Amino acid sequence: MFDVEKIRGDFPILSKKVYGNPLVYLDNAATSQKPRQVIDSLVDYYENYNANVHRGVHTLSMEATDRFEEAREKVARFINAESSDLVMWTRNASESLNLIAYSWGEDNVHEGDEILLTPMEHHSNLVPWQELARRKNAVIKFIPMLENGTLNMGEVDDLITERTVLVSAVHMSNALGTINPVRELGEKAHRQGAKILVDGAQSVPHMPTNVQELDCDFLVFSGHKMLGPTGIGALYVKQDILNTMEPFLTGGEMVLEVSYQEASWADLPMRFEAGTPNIADSIGLGSAVDYLNNLGMENVRKHEKDLISYALNRFQEAGLEGMDLFGPDDPEIRGGVFSFNTVDVHPHDMGTFLDRMGIAVRTGHHCAMPLIRSLGVAATVRASFYLYNTEREVDILVDGVTEALRYFRDGSE
Amino acid sequence: MYDLEDLYQEIVMDHNRRPRNFGEIKNPTNSADGFNPLCGDQIKLQLHLKDGLVADVAFSGVGCAISKSSASMMTEELKGKTLDHVENLFGAFRKMITRKPGDSYDADLLGDLEILQGISRYPARIKCATLAWHTLHSAIHDENEVVSTK
Numbered sequence: 112m113f114d115v116e117k118i119r120g121d122f123p124i125l126s127k128k129v130y131g132n133p134l135v136y137l138d139n140a141a142t143s144q145k146p147r148q149v150i151d152s153l154v155d156y157y158e159n160y161n162a163n164v165h166r167g168v169h170t171l172s173m174e175a176t177d178r179f180e181e182a183r184e185k186v187a188r189f190i191n192a193e194s195s196d197l198v199m200w201t202r203n204a205s206e207s208l209n210l211i212a213y214s215w216g217e218d219n220v221h222e223g224d225e226i227l228l229t230p231m232e233h234h235s236n237l238v239p240w241q242e243l244a245r246r247k248n249a250v251i252k253f254i255p256m257l258e259n260g261t262l263n264m265g266e267v268d269d270l271i272t273e274r275t276v277l278v279s280a281v282h283m284s285n286a287l288g289t290i291n292p293v294r295e296l297g298e299k300a301h302r303q304g305a306k307i308l309v310d311g312a313q314s315v316p317h318m319p320t321n322v323q324e325l326d327c328d329f330l331v332f333s334g335h336k337m338l339g340p341t342g343i344g345a346l347y348v349k350q351d352i353l354n355t356m357e358p359f360l361t362g363g364e365m366v367l368e369v370s371y372q373e374a375s376w377a378d379l380p381m382r383f384e385a386g387t388p389n390i391a392d393s394i395g396l397g398s399a400v401d402y403l404n405n406l407g408m409e410n411v412r413k414h415e416k417d418l419i420s421y422a423l424n425r426f427q428e429a430g431l432e433g434m435d436l437f438g439p440d441d442p443e444i445r446g447g448v449f450s451f452n453t454v455d456v457h458p459h460d461m462g463t464f465l466d467r468m469g470i471a472v473r474t475g476h477h478c479a480m481p482l483i484r485s486l487g488v489a490a491t492v493r494a495s496f497y498l499y500n501t502e503r504e505v506d507i508l509v510d511g512v513t514e515a516l517r518y519f520r521d522g523s524e
Numbered sequence: 525m526y527d528l529e530d531l532y533q534e535i536v537m538d539h540n541r542r543p544r545n546f547g548e549i550k551n552p553t554n555s556a557d558g559f560n561p562l563c564g565d566q567i568k569l570q571l572h573l574k575d576g577l578v579a580d581v582a583f584s585g586v587g588c589a590i591s592k593s594s595a596s597m598m599t600e601e602l603k604g605k606t607l608d609h610v611e612n613l614f615g616a617f618r619k620m621i622t623r624k625p626g627d628s629y630d631a632d633l634l635g636d637l638e639i640l641q642g643i644s645r646y647p648a649r650i651k652c653a654t655l656a657w658h659t660l661h662s663a664i665h666d667e668n669e670v671v672s673t674k
């Protein structure tokens with residue numbers, strides 16, 4: 112049963128007040144709040160079985176190792192990976208992307224090769240490829256975007272050539288909410304022998320993810336956007352590709368045998384995890400996955416689809432003058448991201464005004480500067496939903512935006 | 525109602541709606557562009573300097589209410605002032621905006637600019653208020669690069 116009020120009770124921070132108003136947290140695309148269960152799992156680790164993993168024969172170390180690897184299995188099952196050996200811990204989606212750009216990119220991208228991206232990539236799925244392309248004299252191309260914030264899929268076949276080695280696309284845009292047809296992109300990429308990378312930073316937290324069904328070669332995501340702690344993220348790579356990849360970082364934990372002259376690598380996935388890992392936060396992410404599984408990701412997605420439909424309708428009803436909405440109208444291809452701009456009121460002023468009402472939104476370019484510029488604006492206001500948000504909170508947002516427009520247009524009351 | 529008045533005072537809102545010295549001047553001797561990457565604010569500042577005085581000044585661009593009104597109020601303050609005075613104003617303004625609670629500032633020197641003092645309590649907005657001033661500094665010293673308040 113998806114009972115929002117009961118869910119809200121699990122999140123201590125949601126009872127907080129901001130300037131005397133109940134917190135309305137609508138900045139979930141930046142990071143999510145954490146349920147008591149996740150917070151407790153961190154305390155439990157530090158209080159009851161804190162020890163390094165994979166090294167000790169003592170009881171605590173073995174327990175820590177078990178729980179650490181159990182968390183990896185949970186995450187692997189959550190995305191339906193073929194095996195937990197294909198899931199590597201990183202700090203976040205950004206580190207996962209850099210790992211691929213170095214470990215896979217250095218060996219597989221050559222002069223004149225092409226990397227195909229979308230215009231709505233987060234800087235984290237853009238800058239590492241720009242840097243790789245610069246090192247290798249490779250070329251970056253972009254799939255054109257339609258007016259409604261979706262990809263022009265009709266052009267993709269022409270854009271993927273025999274020189275294309277990688278198609279890398281955001282599954283759900285953090286700036287527009289657009290859900291991209293990454294499976295179809297993958298089919299097209301594979302047909303030309305290119306790889307497909309899916310940036311799941313916004314999709315894995317909000318909808319069911321199945322890497323086998325998506326048939327993606329790489330998937331990256333961050334724990335902190337899916338109820339987990341900060342500082343822990345993951346990377347999935349298909350077995351045959353992973354087998355050929357050189358380590359990204361080297362040192363302890365990732366080696367099998369070491370002499371003064373050379374070393375051989377440990378098995379997967381530890382080959383990609385040099386040094387003491389982020390044990391506590393991996394376990395915390397495992398606990399976040401338990402929480403999400405209990406609710407069911409289909410239900411999470413449905414709840415957010417209902418919320419975005421509700422928000423689109425409410426704002427349409429309100430008929431606020433000079434309000435530009437970005438992103439697709441169709442909730443079927445849109446996540447719980449509501450990006451907008453208003454004539455007369457700069458996003459930054461809107462953000463400060465809403466904050467005074469207890470409403471947390473993000474303002475600015477959302478780490479997608481080229482996209483925001485291409486929309487013809489300097490910045491947008493973004494409200495982004497998660498499983499604990501309610502229609503009542505959408506109402507509060509509508510009222511807040513309405514009042515802000517009055518305040519800045521007509522002067523303070 | 526939401527206690528926003530210390531940030532968005534009547535005068536600030538008035539400058540936001542009707543910015544002074546907004547546009548371009550005929551014969552600028554100095555100019556500079558400023559950019560606040562955080563919120564996308566952009567400002568172009570033009571000066572006509574003559575005999576060590578600010579003879580004319582104008583600004584254009586897009587920005588939030590704070591950055592626009594701060595720029596507008598700045599231009600009002602500058603006309604006819606010596607460059608030394610302008611430099612002192614910049615220092616005093618910056619000190620006021622970035623001060624800690626309880627710190628003092630030179631209210632006499634700042635005059636009308638004191639209206640913006642409440643911004644010191646909104647750390648996220650300090651760069652909005654100082655963008656025009658940093659751009660001014662760059663224009664006077666002819667640093668021909670885009671100022672960025674990172």
Ligand SMILES: Cc1ncc(COP(=O)(O)O)c(C=O)c1O
Pocket residue numbers: 140141203204205206233235236281283284285310312313333478
């Ligand atoms: C679509 C997308 N990709 C990548 C990232 C980067 O995530 P992180 O900052 O956790 O590395 C984000 C975070 O905002 C995102 O929204």
